[in-house]
Amino acid sequence: xxxxxxxxxxxxxxxxxxxxxxxxxxxxxxxxxxxxxxxxxxxxxxxxxxxxxxxxxxxxxxxxxxxxxxxxxxxxxxxxxxxxxxxxxxxxxxxxxxxxxxxxxxxxxxxxxxxxxxxxxxxxxxxxxxxxxxxxxxxxxxxxxxxxxxxxxxxxxxxxxxxxxxxxxxxxxxxxxxxxxxxxxxxxxxxxxxxxxxxxxxxxxxxxxxxxxxxxxxxxxxxxxxxxxxxxxxxxxxxxxxxxxxxxxxxxxxxxxxxxxxxxxxxxxxxxxxxxxxxxxxxxxxxxxxx
Amino acid sequence: xxxxxxxxxxxxxxxxxxxxxxxxxxxxxxxxxxxxxxxxxxxxxxxxxxxxxxxxxxxxxxxxxxxxxxxxxxxxxxxxxxxxxxxxxxxxxxxxxxxxxxxxxxxxxxxxxxxxxxxxxxxxxxxxxxxxxxxxxxxxxxxxxxxxxxxxxxxxxxxxxxxxxxxxxxxxxxxxxxxxxxxxxxxxxxxxxxxxxxxxxxxxxxxxxxxxxxxxxxxxxxxxxxxxxxxxxxxxxxxxxxxxxxxxxxxxxxxxxxxxxxxxxxxxxxxxxxxxxxxxxxxxxxxxxxxxxxxxxxxxxxxxxxxxxxxxxxxxxxxxxxxxxxxxxxxxxxxxxxxxxxxxxxxxxxxxxxxxxxxxxxxxxxxxxxxxxxx
Amino acid sequence: xxxxxxxxxxxxxxxxxxxxxxxxxxxxxxxxxxxxxxxxxxxxxxxxxxxxxxxxxxxxxxxxxxxxxxxxxxxxxxxxxxxxxxxxxxxxxxxxxxxxxxxxxxxxxxxxxxxxxxxxxxxxxxxxxxxxxxxxxxxxxxxxxxxxxxxxxxxxxxxxxxxxxxxxxxxxxxxxxxxxxxxxxxxxxxxxxxxxxxxxxxxxxxxxxxxxxxxxxxxxxxxxxxxxxxxxxxxxxxxxxxxxxxxxxxxxxxxxxxxxxxxxxxxxxxxxxxxxxxxxxxxxxxxxxxxxxxxxxxxxxxxxxx
Numbered sequence: 001x002x003x004x005x006x007x008x009x010x011x012x013x014x015x016x017x018x019x020x021x022x023x024x025x026x027x028x029x030x031x032x033x034x035x036x037x038x039x040x041x042x043x044x045x046x047x048x049x050x051x052x053x054x055x056x057x058x059x060x061x062x063x064x065x066x067x068x069x070x071x072x073x074x075x076x077x078x079x080x081x082x083x084x085x086x087x088x089x090x091x092x093x094x095x096x097x098x099x100x101x102x103x104x105x106x107x108x109x110x111x112x113x114x115x116x117x118x119x120x121x122x123x124x125x126x127x128x129x130x131x132x133x134x135x136x137x138x139x140x141x142x143x144x145x146x147x148x149x150x151x152x153x154x155x156x157x158x159x160x161x162x163x164x165x166x167x168x169x170x171x172x173x174x175x176x177x178x179x180x181x182x183x184x185x186x187x188x189x190x191x192x193x194x195x196x197x198x199x200x201x202x203x204x205x206x207x208x209x210x211x212x213x214x215x216x217x218x219x220x221x222x223x224x225x226x227x228x229x230x231x232x233x234x235x236x237x238x239x240x241x242x243x244x245x246x247x248x249x250x251x252x253x254x255x256x257x258x259x260x261x262x263x264x265x266x267x268x269x270x271x272x273x274x275x276x277x278x279x280x281x282x283x284x285x286x287x288x289x290x291x
Numbered sequence: 292x293x294x295x296x297x298x299x300x301x302x303x304x305x306x307x308x309x310x311x312x313x314x315x316x317x318x319x320x321x322x323x324x325x326x327x328x329x330x331x332x333x334x335x336x337x338x339x340x341x342x343x344x345x346x347x348x349x350x351x352x353x354x355x356x357x358x359x360x361x362x363x364x365x366x367x368x369x370x371x372x373x374x375x376x377x378x379x380x381x382x383x384x385x386x387x388x389x390x391x392x393x394x395x396x397x398x399x400x401x402x403x404x405x406x407x408x409x410x411x412x413x414x415x416x417x418x419x420x421x422x423x424x425x426x427x428x429x430x431x432x433x434x435x436x437x438x439x440x441x442x443x444x445x446x447x448x449x450x451x452x453x454x455x456x457x458x459x460x461x462x463x464x465x466x467x468x469x470x471x472x473x474x475x476x477x478x479x480x481x482x483x484x485x486x487x488x489x490x491x492x493x494x495x496x497x498x499x500x501x502x503x504x505x506x507x508x509x510x511x512x513x514x515x516x517x518x519x520x521x522x523x524x525x526x527x528x529x530x531x532x533x534x535x536x537x538x539x540x541x542x543x544x545x546x547x548x549x550x551x552x553x554x555x556x557x558x559x560x561x562x563x564x565x566x567x568x569x570x571x572x573x574x575x576x577x578x579x580x581x582x583x584x585x586x587x588x589x590x591x592x593x594x595x596x597x598x599x600x601x602x603x604x605x606x607x608x609x610x611x612x613x614x615x616x617x618x619x620x621x622x623x624x625x626x627x628x629x630x631x632x633x634x635x636x637x638x639x640x641x642x643x644x645x646x647x648x649x650x651x652x653x654x655x656x657x658x659x660x661x662x663x664x665x666x
Numbered sequence: 667x668x669x670x671x672x673x674x675x676x677x678x679x680x681x682x683x684x685x686x687x688x689x690x691x692x693x694x695x696x697x698x699x700x701x702x703x704x705x706x707x708x709x710x711x712x713x714x715x716x717x718x719x720x721x722x723x724x725x726x727x728x729x730x731x732x733x734x735x736x737x738x739x740x741x742x743x744x745x746x747x748x749x750x751x752x753x754x755x756x757x758x759x760x761x762x763x764x765x766x767x768x769x770x771x772x773x774x775x776x777x778x779x780x781x782x783x784x785x786x787x788x789x790x791x792x793x794x795x796x797x798x799x800x801x802x803x804x805x806x807x808x809x810x811x812x813x814x815x816x817x818x819x820x821x822x823x824x825x826x827x828x829x830x831x832x833x834x835x836x837x838x839x840x841x842x843x844x845x846x847x848x849x850x851x852x853x854x855x856x857x858x859x860x861x862x863x864x865x866x867x868x869x870x871x872x873x874x875x876x877x878x879x880x881x882x883x884x885x886x887x888x889x890x891x892x893x894x895x896x897x898x899x900x901x902x903x904x905x906x907x908x909x910x911x912x913x914x915x916x917x918x919x920x921x922x923x924x925x926x927x928x929x930x931x932x933x934x935x936x937x938x939x940x941x942x943x944x945x946x947x948x949x950x951x952x953x954x955x956x957x958x959x960x961x962x963x964x965x966x967x968x969x970x971x972x
Contacts, residue, residue: 322943322944362932365892365896366890369892370690374690376690390894393892394897396803397803397891459790459800460799
C-alpha cells in the first residue's frame with residue numbers, strides 16, 4: 001500500500017505530461033479538425049530548447065523556460081502558415097494537412113538529429129532533486145512542479161474557452177467554420193493561434209518531462225502516442241478530458257506494472273490494450289461534450 | 292566529428308583517384324536507433340583508415356572507404372551489402388544494428404565476401420548462420436555477464452534482480468545475463484523491463500525493492516531508459532550495488548546522469564591506462580582536435596584488424612584474406628591490458644573472453660579498472 | 667482476353683528486366699516490387715475503401731513469419747504451409763476487421779497501430795518460436811521440381827506476385843464490389859440506404875487486402891532468407907501511407923508511382939546529401955503533399971489532358 005502512495009504523485013505527474021500533450025492535440029483539433037501527430041515532436045523541441053538555454057547557456061530557469069516556450073510558439077505558428085494554410089486554401093481533403101504534418105514529424109526529428117549529437121541530453125530540474133512529503137503521500141519537487149504547472153495551464157485554458165470572448169470565438173470556429181467566418185471571426189488568425197498554442201503546451205510537456213527522460217531525438221513518437229491515448233480516453237469534447245485521460249492512462253500504466261501478476265515484458269502492452277478497449281466500447285471518451 | 296569527416300573526404304578524394312585503392316565497405320547508421328553507437332564507431336574507422344593511408348596504405352595501396360547508411364533497416368542493409376560487393380569491396384565492416392548485420396550475412400555468405408562487426412554484441416550473430424566469412428570482434432553479451440559475475444563473485448551474491456529495456460539488443464543482453472546468472476547458481480528474485488519512451492521506472496523499481504535483492508544487474512542498452520532506472524533508484528533511496536552492461540561505458544552518462552552513477556560498476560572493453568589506448572587518444576586528439584570515446588576504439592580496431600589481415604594475406608584476394616583473418620592475432624585499442632584478438636579454429640568470435648574489464652564510476656567520471664577478465 | 671495478354675506482357679517485361687541487372691540492382695528491384703505489391707493492396711484498402719489502417723505491415727510480417735515457422739519448424743509440405751499461412755492471415759484479419767466495423771476513421775487507425783506494435787512485442791517475446799529479437803535465419807527456399815529459384819528467377823516470382831495482385835485488385839475495383847467500397851468510403855449512410863451491407867464490405871476489403879499483404883510477406887521471407895522484428899516495424903506502415911498519398915490515393919497507378927518514388931528516393935539521395943538524406947526525404951514528402959494534395963498522379967492527369 002505504501003508503494004501506491006509513493007507511486008501516486010509520480011504517476012500523476014506523468015499523467016499531467018500526457019494531458020499536456022493531449023491538450024496540444026486538442027487546441028489544434030477543435031478549431032480545425034486536424035489531428036496533428038507532430039505534437040510529440042513539438043514536445044521534443046521544447047525539451048531541446050530547455051537543453052540549449054538551461055543546460056548549455058545556464059540561463060535562470062524562468063527565463064529559459066519562457067524563451068523555450070516562445071520559440072515553440074513561433075515554430076507552431078510558422079508550421080501552420082507554411083504547411084497547413086496552403087492546403088486549406090486549396091480546399092484539399094482534410095487528410096492532406098494531417099499527412100503533411102506527419103511528414104513534418106520526420107522533418108523536425110531529422111533537423112534536431114542533424115544539429116545535436118545522437119545521445120540523450122540533460123535538462124535541469126526546476127527545483128533540483130529534493131522531495132516534498134505530505135504525510136503518507138510524497139513526491140519529488142519536479143513532480144509537484146509538473147502537477148502545479150499543468151493545473152494552472154488547464155485552468156487557464158478552461159477559463160479562456162469558457163469566460164473570454166476570444167475563447168468563444170474558438171468554440172464558434174470549431175462548431176461551424178463558415179458560420180464563424182460569416183460572423184466576422186478571423187479564421188486564419190484563430191487557426192494560427194491554435195497551432196502556436198498547441199505547440200506551447202506540447203513544448204511545455206516536453207520541457208517538464210525531459211529532466212527525467214532526457215532530451216533526445218527519438219522522444220517524440222512515444223509521447224505523441226501517449227498523448228493521443230490520453231485524448232481518446234478522456235474525450236475530445238472537453239478540455240478537462242485530456243487531463244483526465246492522461247491521469248488515467250499514467251495510473252493504469254504504472255499500477256499495471258507494479259501490481260499485475262504478469263511479466264513486465266507484457267505489461268508494456270497494457271496501454272495498447274486499454275486503448276483498444278476504449279475504442280471498441282467508448283470511442284467518444286469518458287467526458288461528453290457539453291450540449 | 293565533422294572535422295574527421297572533412298578530413299576523410301579530402302583524403303579519399305585523392306585516394307579515389309588512385310586506380311588501385313583497396314575498397315573497404317562500411318555499413319553504418321546515420322539516422323536511426325543505432326546512431327549513438329554507429330556514428331562514433333564510423334569516425335573511428337575513418338580515423339584509422341586515414342592513419343593507415345598516411346603511412347603508405349596497405350600492401351602499397353591506399354584504403355578507400357565506401358560508407359553506406361542503412362538507417363538501421365535490415366533489408367536496406369542487405370541491399371547495401373550487395374551494392375558494396377558490386378562496387379568491388381573486399382571487406383565489409385558492419386557497425387549498425389545486430390539484425391542488420393545478420394541480414395547482411397546472408398549476402399556476404401553467398402558472395403564469399405569477408406565481413407566483420409567490430410561492435411555488435413549479440414550472441415546469435417555467429418551461431419545462427421554458419422558463415423566462414425563473418426567475424427565478430429565486439430564483446431559478446433555472454434562475455435559481459437561472465438566478466439561482471441566474476442567480479443560480483445567476490446561479493447558472494449545469492450539473490451539479485453535483473454532489469455532491462457525493451458529494445459532488441461536490450462532483450463538479447465538480458466537473455467545472456469539471465470543465462471550467466473543462472474549458470475552461476477545465483478537466484479534472480481525479480482526481473483523487470485522498462486519500455487523505451489516511458490516517463491518513469493519507479494513501478495519496476497518498487498517491485499525490485501519489494502523482492503529485496505542483494506544487487507541489481509542492469510542489462511539495458513538505451514541510455515535514456517537507464518537514466519530513468521537510476522533516477523528511480525535514487526528517489527526510492529535504494530542502496531544495493533548496481534552492476535551494468537557495457538552501455539554504461541558510453542561517455543554521455545557523465546553529463547546526462549550527473550549525480551546518479553557514482554559507485555556503479557560496469558563492464559567495459561576500454562582500459563584508459565593501457566599504452567595502446569593512450570597512444571590512440573593522443574593521435575586522435577592531434578588529428579581532430581578533441582578526445583575520442585571508447586566507442587571510437589571499436590571502429591578503429593575494426594579497420595586495423597582488416598588491414599592486418601590483408602597484410603598477412605599478402606594479396607587483395609577474398610579467400611586469402613579470409614584465411615588470414617581466421618588465423619590472426621592482434622593487440623588493439625579495446626580490451627584489457629595485453630589482450631589480443633584471435634579466432635579459435637572454426638569459431639568466429641574474436642574478442643578474448645577474458646578481455647573485458649570491470650570499471651567503477653567515481654563521482655561522475657568513468658573511473659579505474661577494478662577487475663579484469665573472467666577468472 | 668486482351669487483359670490477359672497485357673498482363674502476360676507486363677510480367678515478361680518486369681521479370682525480364684531482372685535478368686539484365688546485376689546482383690545489387692536485382693536486390694533493390696525485388697524489394698521495390700514487393701513495396702509496389704503492398705502499396706497496391708494498401709491503396710485499395712485506404713484509397714478505394716477509405717479505411718485508415720496501419721496493420722498492413724503486420725500482416726506482411728505474419729505472412730513472412732508463418733511461412734518460415736510452418737516450413738522449417740513444423741516441417742509442413744510446401745503447399746500446405748502456404749495454405750496455412752494464408753489461412754492464418756485471414757483469421758487474424760477477420761479478428762481485427764469484425765470488431766473494427768464499429769469504428770470510424772482515426773479510431774480504426776489507432777486500433778491497427780496498436781495491433782502493429784503488439785505484433786512486434788509478440789515477435790520479440792516469442793522465444794524459440796519466433797527467434798526472439800534476432801529473428802530467424804539459416805533457411806532456404808525449397809526446390810520445386812528440382813529447380814532452384816534463385817537470383818533473377820526469384821525476381822520473376824515477385825514480378826508474378828505484383829502482376830497478379832494488380833490484376834486481382836483492378837478486377838475487383840471495376841466490379842460491383844469496387845463500387846460498393848467507394849460508396850462506403852464516400853458516404854456510408856447513403857451506401858446503406860442503397861442496400862450495400864456496409865459492415866460486410868469493410869470486412870471483406872480488409873481481409874482481402876490483408877491476406878494479399880500476407881502472401882507478399884511469404885514471398886519476402888525468401889528474398890534475404892531472414893526474418894526479424896525490425897523489418898516489420900511500425901515506421902514502415904507510415905511509409906506505406908505516404909507512398910499511397912504522394913502517388914495518389916485511390917488510383918492503382920498512383921500506388922505504383924508513389925511506392926517506386928518513395929522507395930528509391932533514399933537510394934538516390936544518399937550519395938548526394940549523405941548524412942541528411944532523411945531530412946531531405948521528409949521535406950520532399952511534405953512538399954509533394956503541399957503541391958499535389960491529390961497525389962502525383964493528379965499531375966500526370968493534367969499533363970495527359972492537355
